[in-house]
Amino acid sequence: MSTNQSNEAKFFDLHTTGIGYLNRIREVKPRGKGKPFMAVTVAALRGSMDDAEYSYIDCNVVGAEAEKLIRRSQAAVEAGKKVLVSFRIGDIWTDAFTYEKGDKKGQPGASLKGRLLFIGWIKVDGQTVYEAKPREVEPVVEDGEAEPEAQLASEEASEPVAEEQSKPTPAKQQRTAS
Structure with missing residues (x-):
């Protein structure tokens, strides 16, 4: 009797989709060993269109296509233009930390982290510059x-x-x- 077992790893995916503004595009060079990677903060829009709120999600950019699009958007973000994207972020989690400076020094804080997987479209100052x-x-x-x-x-x-x-x-x- 033979059983058909697969050696493929199986994962649970948690995907978040929405639209938001790109901020803080940067290349991160890990201390010690590790490969540099692109990172971006997405200010995800939520709530009423009349009074939208933002959820800031710090993302590692995953995949060649997403990285290419983020790099292409970097100059516009640095120039202060509004870069709005349709996104899919995977595996969101929270990261607890302690503020090290400023008014909140010594107080606990938390940030949302995730992996930017996909960009559906990009608009710079209202003009569509990319559509998947x-x-x-x-x-x-x-x-x-x-x-x-x-x-x-x-x-x-x-x-x-x-x-x-x-x-x-x-x-x-x-x-x-x-």
């Missing part, structure tokens, strides 16, 4: 026949729509016998 290409949708084949929904989705995929990436794909509809 939509994902290709694989047609679902059952009994040698493609689903009409899959055909429609693959035809619509050629039109750029940034919001499509953050929406879950619809569940397959059940067929009723007539």
Whole structure:
């Protein structure tokens, strides 16, 4: 009797999506050993559009495409321009610390940390400068026949729509016998 075991590591993913402003783009060089990496603070928007609040998330930039886009945005952020992005951040966690200077010296604090995984679009001072290409949708084949929904989705995929990436794909509809 053989069992089919997979040696692949399995993970639970916690993804946060939203829009926010880029701040503090920097390359971090770890003390001692370690590879330098890009980091950015995302001021994520939340609440009412009339009175939005910010949640600041310090992120390590993960992936070549995300790093390229952050590096491309660095000059605009440093010039004081408003760089708004659609983002996906993974595995958010809190980091407790003690303030070392300023009015709060000696007091405890906490910051949100995460991994910037994906950027859907970038706007600099209201002008769109980048929009991710939509994902290709694989047609679902059952009994040698493609689903009409899959055909429609693959035809619509050629039109750029940034919001499509953050929406879950619809569940397959059940067929009723007539």
